[in-house]
Amino acid sequence: MKILVADDHDIVRRGLKQLLTAQPGWTVVAEAKNGRDAVALAEEHKPDMVVMDISMPELNGLEAARQIHKQLPKTQLVILTLHFSDQLVHDIVEAGARGYIMKSDADRDLVTAVEAVSRGRSFFTPGATEMVLTEFRKREDLSEAARPFRGRLTAREREIVQLLAEGKSSKEVAVGLGISVKTAETHRANIMRKLGIHSVSELVRYAVKNQIIEA
Amino acid sequence: MPSILIVDDHAFIRRGIRSILQDSPDWNVSGEAENGRDAVRLAKELKPDVILMDVSMPGMTGLEATRLIRQNNPKAKVVLLTLHDSRELVRSAFQVGVNGYLLKTDAERELMRALAVVAEEGTYASPKIDAELVKKAMAERGERLP
Numbered sequence: 001m002k003i004l005v006a007d008d009h010d011i012v013r014r015g016l017k018q019l020l021t022a023q024p025g026w027t028v029v030a031e032a033k034n035g036r037d038a039v040a041l042a043e044e045h046k047p048d049m050v051v052m053d054i055s056m057p058e059l060n061g062l063e064a065a066r067q068i069h070k071q072l073p074k075t076q077l078v079i080l081t082l083h084f085s086d087q088l089v090h091d092i093v094e095a096g097a098r099g100y101i102m103k104s105d106a107d108r109d110l111v112t113a114v115e116a117v118s119r120g121r122s123f124f125t126p127g128a129t130e131m132v133l134t135e136f137r138k139r140e141d142l143s144e145a146a147r148p149f150r151g152r153l154t155a156r157e158r159e160i161v162q163l164l165a166e167g168k169s170s171k172e173v174a175v176g177l178g179i180s181v182k183t184a185e186t187h188r189a190n191i192m193r194k195l196g197i198h199s200v201s202e203l204v205r206y207a208v209k210n211q212i213i214e215a
Numbered sequence: 216m217p218s219i220l221i222v223d224d225h226a227f228i229r230r231g232i233r234s235i236l237q238d239s240p241d242w243n244v245s246g247e248a249e250n251g252r253d254a255v256r257l258a259k260e261l262k263p264d265v266i267l268m269d270v271s272m273p274g275m276t277g278l279e280a281t282r283l284i285r286q287n288n289p290k291a292k293v294v295l296l297t298l299h300d301s302r303e304l305v306r307s308a309f310q311v312g313v314n315g316y317l318l319k320t321d322a323e324r325e326l327m328r329a330l331a332v333v334a335e336e337g338t339y340a341s342p343k344i345d346a347e348l349v350k351k352a353m354a355e356r357g358e359r360l361p
Contacts, residue, residue, distance in 0.1 A: 008320065009319050009320060010231075010235075010321075010322045010323045010326075011228055011231035011232055011235065011319060011323070011326070012227050012228060012231055012319075013231070014230075014231035014232075014234050014235055014323070015226075015227040015228060015229070015230035015231025015232075015234060016227060016231075017234075018230055018231070018233075018234040019227070019230055082298075103225050103227055103228075104224060104225055105226075106226050107226045107227070107230065110227075
């Protein structure tokens with residue numbers, strides 16, 4: 001397999017080259033220090049595989065990947081990055097790369113990625129899954145924190161929030177749930193206190209925002 | 216032949232440095248560590264002449280590791296190898312007592328230069344780092360010494 005390596009850091013390029021050439025049958029045919037050189041060298045050498053950093057001077061790795069993919073559709077691409085973001089995954093896939101690993105990944109992950117991609121499969125950094133989940137949880141925490149929450153609602157209380165937000169009176173709630181009017185009113189007071197709200201219209205807003213009812 | 220301990224959490228970087236140094240007859244890589252804690256332990260065990268130290272690593276940073284290594288092994292030379300060139304980091308690094316400050320964007324020949332300079336008891340800073348700032352930070356360190 002003929003491989004082109006592109007990274008602006010000498011030390012990283014050196015590490016990549018050493019690792020890749022240690023695999024039987026793999027040769028590094030060219031090295032580029034920026035995206036522009038990578039595109040030119042790809043055209044010249046027509047490698048089977050390009051292993052490329054994203055942040056490089058002159059022309060970044062994503063743009064270079066796009067150009068290489070367009071000119072040499074048979075050449076496969078594995079992208080190497082320092083950081084991770086959802087947007088980046090999207091951009092990388094759109095640029096035509098099937099492999100994506102991070103610089104913090106282990107050596108063997110790059111070898112696995114190149115191997116998988118050379119067989120027409122895809123390989124994404126093992127860290128990606130973890131980070132997508134972390135991002136997801138962070139967002140959950142944020143939306144939770146944004147709520148005027150003074151205490152968690154019980155399942156019964158959430159049920160009553162929905163009924164009240166739908167415009168039902170305490171009496172209708174009581175009848176609907178088979179509880180006494182007094183109990184329904186106690187629930188209602190607890191809900192208002194826990195959510196730190198004082199009117200039914202605020203309750204409706206809360207219910208809409210939290211998708212308890214539809215707007 | 217002076218011995219080197221390579222400390223970096225990125226396997227590609229460790230491999231790259233090892234590969235560069237293996238081509239040079241002047242240096243011997245005696246070990247590798249992927250975090251600050253292992254660096255402190257290996258510095259004690261292997262007594263390397265020079266430690267090439269990354270800064271941002273999980274658990275213990277390179278600066279903290281350097282501080283600890285300085286206590287046990289004051290003769291070891293520490294060259295920071297980092298992506299970051301912020302004034303605060305340069306200042307803290309020389310205050311902690313590193314002997315060299317190299318950027319990951321620097322070329323191979325700068326790595327070789329840095330090693331040669333610190334081995335000769337000198338202080339090295341990447342050409343991309345403000346030399347005045349380094350001088351000032353070192354002076355501040357001098358003032359703090361007993």
